[in-house]
Amino acid sequence: MFDEMAFDKKGTFSLGNSMKALDFSRRVHNVGCPVLIICGEKDKANIKSACFFSEHIASSELKIFDSIGHIVNEEAPEKLALELECFYDRLLES
Secondary structure: OOOHOOOOOOHHHHHHHHOOOOOOOOOHOOOOOOEEEEEEOHHHHHHHHHHEEEEHHEEEEEEOOOOOOHHHHOOOOHHHHHHHHHHHHHHHHO
């Protein structure tokens, strides 16, 4: 998998580790554009952050996919596509 990415495995982990110390939590309330936050119910690594962003971004909408883990686009591609389509349609209507 890493051979197909822009980074090799070491570079990918290095990039991820370099972002661990970033803290945008005090500034997320400044986001003014519509935001769709999607997270799998079983995504233990990100569900807390998804809920935090949902609570602190006034223009956000949180969708938690039941029985889905971290890789929503692989585990539920049709459901993801439908949610994105509905979100974009609402944006166009407003």
